[in-house]
Amino acid sequence: MKALTSCRRAHSTFISLSETEAEASLRTKSALNLIRARKTTPLPLASRLSSLLYPSQATSPAPASIPQASPALSSSSSSISQQRPWSSSPAKPLSISTSNPFSSSSSSSTPTPTQASNTLKPFHNTTTVITGGSRGIGLAIAHAFRKQGGRVVLIGRNIESLEGARSSLMLGSENVDVLAGWSNGLDKSGVALMEGDVAIVGDVERMCKTISQTYGPTEHLINCAGISRDSILLSMDPLEASEVIATNLFGTILMSRGISKGMLRRRKGCIINVSSVLGLKGVEGASVYSASKAGVVGFTKSLAKELGPRGIRVSAIAPGFIETDMTANLTEQQRTQYLAQTPLGRFGSAEEVASAATFLAQAQYITGQTLVIDGGYTA
Ligand SMILES: NC(=O)c1ccc[n+]([C@@H]2O[C@H](COP(=O)([O-])OP(=O)(O)OC[C@H]3O[C@@H](n4cnc5c(N)ncnc54)[C@H](OP(=O)(O)O)[C@@H]3O)[C@@H](O)[C@H]2O)c1
Secondary structure, eight states, X not given: OHXXXXXHHHHHHHHHHHHHHHHHHHHHSOHHHHHHHHHHSOOOHHHHHHHHHOGGGTTSOOOTTSOOSOHHHHHHHHHHHHHOHHHHSOOXXXXXXXXXXXXXXXXXXXXXXXXXXXXXXXXXXXXXXEETTTSHHHHHHHHHHHHTTOEEEEEESOHHHHHHHHHHHHHTGGGSOGGGSOTTSSOTTXXXXXXXXXXXXXXXXXXXXXXXXXXXXXXXXXXXXXXXXXXXXXXXXXXXXHHHHIIIIIHHHHHHHHHHHHHHHHTOEEEEEEOOGGGTSOOTTOHHHHHHHHHHHHHHHHHHHHHGGGTEEEEEEEEOSBSSGGXXXXXXXXXXHHHHTOTTOSOBXXXXXXXXXXXXXXXXXXXXXXXXXXXXXXX
């Protein structure tokens, strides 16, 4: 008993120490500095992925060229990676309800108006974190979750863009459940903004900590932040290639790692990663982008197996060509080529992708799958 108590004490001291260090470091280093540091320093992605995937090696210091918020944050990162709460305890057996779902006699009486309104809004009283929520597909997903009664935390690198997203969400708020704000009074609007870069370890740790401390449990994480830099391989700048992988793949890994910690504690949650048809099918001039999105599909499948026994579903969506800023610069020739291969003969809309995200968030028996939304392009 004594040993257990002293072990617990040591553990809590350790946690509070890392958090104090992390906070101190955050006061001294701004996210802006980190982004600048990243722009001038190539990301040694392989070593970062390796330390994430093989946490037993994570005690060794991170290479100096990895952008970190501070040495303190970096050490807190490796301590987190060693905790892996899901690896130490066996999966809980499924509890099977003995009530008959088809029985017409229900123990509950006629629903109150509040209960009825909750039934109509499936995301009532839930929090959904959406990376890349300031524009395009991410913003459409935010609208879809808000319309169904949920609160949303939007993540992006540009605060003006995020403010614009919040304004557009508030414009449609007459349809939104007024109870959808956070009950702690910090943000009654039900729309919170986080400025940060998903490819930077320190930014992700700061954002995940704030989300968990300020906005409570996260039910859904949508990893939508992404960039594309089309170019044939030999003319591609290695730094740009590294940025594509860092944002699209490593950002998805980092955010899933940060947010799933709380989900694991509650044995509940859903992660939806935005891949692409180019992760399933090759296209000339998009090899690095394709690699990043194929990586997202592989990550999704394995993580679904890892987290499924702990009550967390992980799925992906693979949009075809969707009308957003990302596709605005396609040449006429590229558009014509794509449309010729698309049975439905048109580009998709961000709203059509968003409806797939809300579907997957509610599909309690789907995990590890990639849902393609492409007008038949990959058929
Ligand atoms: N449009 C398509 O045809 C299509 C097709 C298949 C898949 N996708 C995927 O769908 C996702 C959304 O694409 P979209 O078309 O909506 O693109 P978009 O309009 O360019 O929006 C990209 C979003 O990601 C954010 N973002 C980019 N890099 C980030 C970073 N490092 N950290 C945090 N946020 C970052 C952007 O905000 P800031 O720039 O302000 O940071 C913006 O909110 C991407 O993953 C994309 O690869 C798009």
